[in-house]
Amino acid sequence: MRPYERVLKNPSRRLRRGLSAAEARLWFLVPRQQVLGVPFYRQKPLLGYIVDFYAPAAGLVIEVDGAQHLTQSGRIADSRRTSDLERLGLVVIRFDNLQVLNETVAVMEEIYRVVRGRLEEKAGAESKS
Template sequence: MQNYDRRLKPYSRSLRCAMTDAEQRLWYRVRRKQIAGVPFYRQKPLGPFIVDFYAPAAGLVVELDGAQHFTDGGRMADALRDAALGAMGLSVLRFDDRQVLLETEGVVEVIWRVVVERMR
């Protein structure tokens, strides 16, 4: 089990109640072990972060990026965050919200492939 900052727990709970449309759509497709029988968690605290989706069995984090992630500051923050998660032994997949909403099947297929590969 990954350690996390316990002060993040109430915030992660509130994020679960206020998911974006893209997060709702992806959650509907990954919940209840629909991806290769692997459980996913949403808005999960990991270390000093709250990640959008987390599959501990596969060591996989899936992040959905809104517009704020496409600024210079957003890109830099994401790179630092991805490096920190990578140092925890986790792999990070990023998709933008629009991609999830318009290409849901393709996004789910990529997640499926990565999960299966990481489970080997």
């Protein structure tokens, strides 16, 4: 289990009940075990953050960003968040709301591509052990 701040448990539960339209669309497509058999979780606390989607088996975090992420302060916060999560060995991919809503097929293709690559990396590392 990855470390997280326990105070985020209840806020993450509230966020699960109030998904944006883009998050709801993505959740419809990637719920448990629909992407190459890899389970996904939504609004998952990790470190001091609540990530939108998390696939522990692939070491993948998916963020679906709204307009607040386009500001300078939003970009700085996102950069810090990504760096912190990458230090845990996770890969973070980001899509904005409009990409998810208007380019759903391309978003799903990218998710499949990253999940496949991460699974292959893990399998290669295990075979070397």
